[in-house]
Amino acid sequence: MSRILPTKFSYRPSIQSLKEEYARRIAFQFMKKRREEKYGPRVPSKITDNSQPWLENPNSVADFWYISEQIRKSTEKWQTHFNPSSDS
Amino acid sequence: MADALQSFLGLLTSRHRVIVIGGLAVIAHGRDRHTKDADLWLEPMASTSTWVEELESVLADFPEATFHRIPRWTEVRGLDIAEAVDEIGMIRIHGLGQPVDIFRKPNELEADAFDDIASRCHTNADGTLLIHPLDLIITKFFTGRKSDHEDITFLESVARKDYLEKLPSATPEEAEFMLGRYAEWQVLESALTNPSPAVQALATEMLKEFAEAGDPFSKDILEGRKTPDRP
Numbered sequence: 561m562s563r564i565l566p567t568k569f570s571y572r573p574s575i576q577s578l579k580e581e582y583a584r585r586i587a588f589q590f591m592k593k594r595r596e597e598k599y600g601p602r603v604p605s606k607i608t609d610n611s612q613p614w615l616e617n618p619n620s621v622a623d624f625w626y627i628s629e630q631i632r633k634s635t636e637k638w639q640t641h642f643n644p645s646s647d648s
Numbered sequence: 649m650a651d652a653l654q655s656f657l658g659l660l661t662s663r664h665r666v667i668v669i670g671g672l673a674v675i676a677h678g679r680d681r682h683t684k685d686a687d688l689w690l691e692p693m694a695s696t697s698t699w700v701e702e703l704e705s706v707l708a709d710f711p712e713a714t715f716h717r718i719p720r721w722t723e724v725r726g727l728d729i730a731e732a733v734d735e736i737g738m739i740r741i742h743g744l745g746q747p748v749d750i751f752r753k754p755n756e757l758e759a760d761a762f763d764d765i766a767s768r769c770h771t772n773a774d775g776t777l778l779i780h781p782l783d784l785i786i787t788k789f790f791t792g793r794k795s796d797h798e799d800i801t802f803l804e805s806v807a808r809k810d811y812l813e814k815l816p817s818a819t820p821e822e823a824e825f826m827l828g829r830y831a832e833w834q835v836l837e838s839a840l841t842n843p844s845p846a847v848q849a850l851a852t853e854m855l856k857e858f859a860e861a862g863d864p865f866s867k868d869i870l871e872g873r874k875t876p877d878r879p
Binding site: 564565566567568569570571572573575578579581582584585586588589614618619620621622623624625627628629631632635 | 681682
């Protein structure tokens with residue numbers, strides 16, 4: 561038993577979730593190896609990160625709410641775009 | 649944000665400590681998601697009745713504001729407000745532009761934990777306090793909601809990033825405090841790089857405990873195997 565005992569403010573990921581993550585990684589390695597055997601080494605993508613923050617350095621409830629509203633509007637816009645209703 | 653909510657927050661934070669929790673806090677920590685309400689933890693004060701009186705006093709400047717409780721966000725007035733707060737730990741306010749849920753006792757946290765939680769908060773530019781990601785996880789841990797599970801996964805990554813930066817150079821006391829709050833194989837692996845034998849011993853001890861419980865990553869580290877790469 562560890563000398564560090566959990567308190568009411570402690571948090572540990574579950575062992576089950578770690579086992580699932582381990583299994584995902586093993587499956588990924590297996591798939592990667594099989595693909596490389598068949599198609600050769602993968603060419604790394606030149607795209608590193610093309611995302612932009614909704615707001616630089618948010619630091620107030622007004623900023624957090626602004627981000628929430630932008631995400632809500634964007635989600636609604638794209639849901640409407642990809643799932644047009646039958647009468648539109 | 650509606651001017652009413654901004655003015656309300658200005659007044660409230662000039663008198664009391666207010667911790668941002670819930671979805672807004674998750675957004676503040678960097679997750680792209682939206683929320684339908686603002687969850688705020690107002691310091692609990694001496695009693696529920698004092699707490700409600702203070703809230704009513706601040707809201708006196710907002711004639712549109714009304715109090716509501718679950719179920720179905722029924723409007724409540726007078727003594728029923730304190731009764732609802734005692735029963736469910738929070739009250740909703742309508743009339744400030746968007747729903748605002750004011751908590752006296754958030755999920756899984758006792759009112760008397762406020763000072764402890766507040767001591768770990770970041771202070772926002774508007775005077776509100778932002779709850780620490782690990783404390784925010786605790787409020788979401790037992791809800792069983794899918795969105796909270798996703799929030800927890802995100803918040804874990806925020807906490808992990810901080811731990812991976814700090815643990816390699818933490819003092820034994822700092823490491824003990826940090827690992828008492830949060831530990832898993834990745835942060836323990838980084839603690840093993842700390843030059844302090846005491847920190848390394850602590851990390852090894854916890855890795856053994858996790859490996860015995862069935863964690864395959866901890867087992868790999870202890871047996872000198874490379875852990876499988878992330879997809």
